[in-house]
Amino acid sequence: MDYFLKLLLSGTAKGSIYALIALGYTMVYGIIKLINFAHGEIYMIGAFVALLVGGTLQSAGVNPAVILVVSTLAAVFFAAAYGLTMEKIAYKPLRTAPRLSVLISAIGMSMFLQNLVLLSQTEKYLSFPSFLPEFLFLKPIRGYINSTQFIILIITSIVMVLLTLLIKFTLIGKAMRATSQDREMAQLVGININSVITVTFIIGSATAAIGGILICSYMGQINYYIGFIAGIKAFVAAVLGGIGSIPGAVLGSFVLGWTESLGTGYISSDYEDSFAFIILILILTVKPSGILGRKENQKV
Amino acid sequence: MKKLLLIAMAVLLVLAGCSKESKTIKLGVAGAHSGDLASYGIPSVHAAELVVEMYNANGGAAGKKIELVVEDDQCKPEIATNTASKLVGAEVVAVMGHICSGATKAALGIYKDSKIPTISPSATNPPLTQSGDYPNFFRTIAPDDAQANLAVDFIIKSLNLKKVAILHDKGDYGKGFAELCKAAAEANGVEVVLFEGVNPGAPDYSAVVNKIGNSGAAGVVWGGYHPEASKLVQQMKDKGMNIPFVSDDGVKDDTFIEVAGKYAEGVYATGPIDTSSNPMAIKAIADHKAKYGDEPGAFFLNAYAATVAVLNAIEKSGKTDYDSITNALRSEYVETPLGKISFDSRGDAIGIGFSVYQVQNGKYVVVNQ
Incomplete structure (x- = not known):
C-alpha cells in the first residue's frame, strides 16, 4: 500500500509537470484550432532566458x-515575445x-x-540552478514528494484555475470563446480576432515559460532538446484529456502520469511509453474527443 | 630500355632474395590502410614505423635490424585472409594487427597454423581472447566487457554489495554495458533485483527510483550517459536513498559533475586509465608530430605499445621463434605509453583498460589502485 501510494504521488508529480506544458498547448488549440508544435520550444527558451538572467x-x-522574480519576469517577457513573433x-x-x-x-x-x-x-x-526555495518535509512525507514537486503541483493548479477564470469570466475570455466558435461571425460582431489571437x-507562451523555470529547477539541467520531448508528452496529455479543454489538459496529464508511474512500478519502465500510448488508444476508442473534450466534426 | 628495366628489376629481386637470408627481423603490420576505415589503421603504421626507427637506431632487437612488412586488409574479413597469407609468405616473425575485430578473427586462424604471434592494438571483441581458440593472440586494448567486469568486481570486492539494481538508457552503449554487468554479477553470485531501461530525456524518474527503493537493492548500476545519471542521483538523494551509484565512462565526464553538482558526490564511474601524463606517451605523440606533421589518430598509443611489447619480447628472449616470443610476452613486464604492461594467459593486457573513479570534492579520483 505504501509502495502504491509512493507511485501514485510520483505519478501526480509527473502529471503536474506534463500539465504545466499541456495547459498552453490546449489553450492555443481551443481558441485558434492550431496544434502549436513549437510550444515545447517556447518552454525551452523561457528556461534558457531564466538561466541566463538568474x-x-x-x-x-x-x-x-529577487532572482526568482526577476528571472521569471524576464523569461515570461522573452517567451511572450517569441510566441508573438x-x-x-x-x-x-x-x-486562411x-x-x-x-x-x-508549426513543425518547421x-x-x-x-x-x-x-x-x-x-x-x-x-x-x-534551483531558483525555488527548498525546504525539507518531515520524515514520512519526505519519501513521497519533495518541495519542488510540491511547488510545481501548486503552481499548476493555480495556472489552471486562473486560465479557466480568464476564459469564462473576462471580456477577453468572452472574445476568445467567440473566436473559437466562429471566427467570421466573431469578426462581424466587432471582435478584433487578430488581437485576440495575439x-x-x-x-x-507565458505559461510555457513558467513551466520551463519550474521543471528545469526540478530536473537540474537544461539542453536545447528538452522542449521537444516534453512537448510530445504534453501533446499526448492534452489529446487524452480532450484538446481544447483546460481542466481536460490537467486531468489528461494526471492520467498519463499515473499510468506511466504505476506501469513502471508494477510492470517495467522499459514499456513506459507503450503504457502511455495504450491508454491514449483505449480512451480515444471509447471517447474520440478525449476525456473532457467536446464533440467536433473537424480534427487534424 | 625495357630490357634494361627488366634487368634492373631482376637485380633488385635477387637483392631482395638475398636480404631474406640476411640479418633482419621481419615484423608484419596489418590493418585498414585504405577504404572507409583507413583512419583506424594508418596511425598504427605510423606507430610501428616510429618504434622500429627507435629500435634500429639502437642496433635493433636481439642484435638484428627490424624491417616492417605492411599489408592492407581494409578491415574486411575476406581480404584479411589474403593479407595474412601474404605476411606468412613474407616470413614475418610476428604481426602487429589487425585493426577490426572481424578481420582479426578471419586472419587469426592462418597465423595460428603458421605459429605466428599476433598482437592487435584495437580488436575489442571479447571472445578473441576469452574463447581460448587463439593462443597466438594478444592485444593492447581492453576487451568490450572489461569495463563491466571491472565495475562488478568493484561492487563485490570493494563495496560488498549482494543485491543490485541495474538500469540503462535502452541505447546500444548503455544497454550493452548493463547486460554485461548483469551477466558478470549473476556469474559471481550477486543478485540482480531489478533490470530495466528508462526513457532517455524524460523529466522525471521518481517512479523508477521508488521501484529501486522497493526492490531492496543495496546499490545501483547505471549503463548510459550523464544527463540521465544526474537526474537519477538527484531524485534518489531527494528520497533519502544513499546507496552507492556505479556507472560507466559515459558518466566519467566532468560535465556530469558540473550538471549534478552536490548530488554527484560519491558517485562511482569506470573510465579509461589516464595516460596523458605518461612520459613515453608524450614523447610518442611529439615524435609523431615531428615526423608526420599532425596529431596521431585513433589507437596510435595502443599500436605503439603493441610494437614495443613484441620487440621487447624478442629482445628479452633473444630469439624469434613462436614459443620464445609468446612466453616473453606473458612473462615480461614492459614500459609502454599505456603504462607498464604484461599479458595474461589468454592474451589480454594486464595494466591496460579502466580504473574506477569516484567523485570526491567535485573531482573524479581513482579509487581502485
Whole structure:
C-alpha cells in the first residue's frame, strides 16, 4: 500500500509537470484550432532566458527571492515575445490556408527554434540552478514528494484555475470563446480576432515559460532538446484529456502520469511509453474527443 | 630500355632474395590502410614505423635490424585472409594487427597454423581472447566487457554489495554495458533485483527510483550517459536513498559533475586509465608530430605499445621463434605509453583498460589502485 501510494504521488508529480506544458498547448488549440508544435520550444527558451538572467544575478550575489522574480519576469517577457513573433511570421500569413499547412509551419518553427538555440547557445547539457526555495518535509512525507514537486503541483493548479477564470469570466475570455466558435461571425460582431489571437499566444507562451523555470529547477539541467520531448508528452496529455479543454489538459496529464508511474512500478519502465500510448488508444476508442473534450466534426 | 628495366628489376629481386637470408627481423603490420576505415589503421603504421626507427637506431632487437612488412586488409574479413597469407609468405616473425575485430578473427586462424604471434592494438571483441581458440593472440586494448567486469568486481570486492539494481538508457552503449554487468554479477553470485531501461530525456524518474527503493537493492548500476545519471542521483538523494551509484565512462565526464553538482558526490564511474601524463606517451605523440606533421589518430598509443611489447619480447628472449616470443610476452613486464604492461594467459593486457573513479570534492579520483 505504501509502495502504491509512493507511485501514485510520483505519478501526480509527473502529471503536474506534463500539465504545466499541456495547459498552453490546449489553450492555443481551443481558441485558434492550431496544434502549436513549437510550444515545447517556447518552454525551452523561457528556461534558457531564466538561466541566463538568474545565473548572472546569482553570481552577482543578489537575494534569491529577487532572482526568482526577476528571472521569471524576464523569461515570461522573452517567451511572450517569441510566441508573438512566431505567430506573426509562421501562422498569421496562413490564417486562411488549410489546417494542414499551418501544422507543417508549426513543425518547421519547432525545428527552427531548436536549432537556433543549439547554434546560438550550446549543444551541451548545462546545470540549471534551483531558483525555488527548498525546504525539507518531515520524515514520512519526505519519501513521497519533495518541495519542488510540491511547488510545481501548486503552481499548476493555480495556472489552471486562473486560465479557466480568464476564459469564462473576462471580456477577453468572452472574445476568445467567440473566436473559437466562429471566427467570421466573431469578426462581424466587432471582435478584433487578430488581437485576440495575439493575446492567446502571449498567455500560452507565458505559461510555457513558467513551466520551463519550474521543471528545469526540478530536473537540474537544461539542453536545447528538452522542449521537444516534453512537448510530445504534453501533446499526448492534452489529446487524452480532450484538446481544447483546460481542466481536460490537467486531468489528461494526471492520467498519463499515473499510468506511466504505476506501469513502471508494477510492470517495467522499459514499456513506459507503450503504457502511455495504450491508454491514449483505449480512451480515444471509447471517447474520440478525449476525456473532457467536446464533440467536433473537424480534427487534424 | 625495357630490357634494361627488366634487368634492373631482376637485380633488385635477387637483392631482395638475398636480404631474406640476411640479418633482419621481419615484423608484419596489418590493418585498414585504405577504404572507409583507413583512419583506424594508418596511425598504427605510423606507430610501428616510429618504434622500429627507435629500435634500429639502437642496433635493433636481439642484435638484428627490424624491417616492417605492411599489408592492407581494409578491415574486411575476406581480404584479411589474403593479407595474412601474404605476411606468412613474407616470413614475418610476428604481426602487429589487425585493426577490426572481424578481420582479426578471419586472419587469426592462418597465423595460428603458421605459429605466428599476433598482437592487435584495437580488436575489442571479447571472445578473441576469452574463447581460448587463439593462443597466438594478444592485444593492447581492453576487451568490450572489461569495463563491466571491472565495475562488478568493484561492487563485490570493494563495496560488498549482494543485491543490485541495474538500469540503462535502452541505447546500444548503455544497454550493452548493463547486460554485461548483469551477466558478470549473476556469474559471481550477486543478485540482480531489478533490470530495466528508462526513457532517455524524460523529466522525471521518481517512479523508477521508488521501484529501486522497493526492490531492496543495496546499490545501483547505471549503463548510459550523464544527463540521465544526474537526474537519477538527484531524485534518489531527494528520497533519502544513499546507496552507492556505479556507472560507466559515459558518466566519467566532468560535465556530469558540473550538471549534478552536490548530488554527484560519491558517485562511482569506470573510465579509461589516464595516460596523458605518461612520459613515453608524450614523447610518442611529439615524435609523431615531428615526423608526420599532425596529431596521431585513433589507437596510435595502443599500436605503439603493441610494437614495443613484441620487440621487447624478442629482445628479452633473444630469439624469434613462436614459443620464445609468446612466453616473453606473458612473462615480461614492459614500459609502454599505456603504462607498464604484461599479458595474461589468454592474451589480454594486464595494466591496460579502466580504473574506477569516484567523485570526491567535485573531482573524479581513482579509487581502485
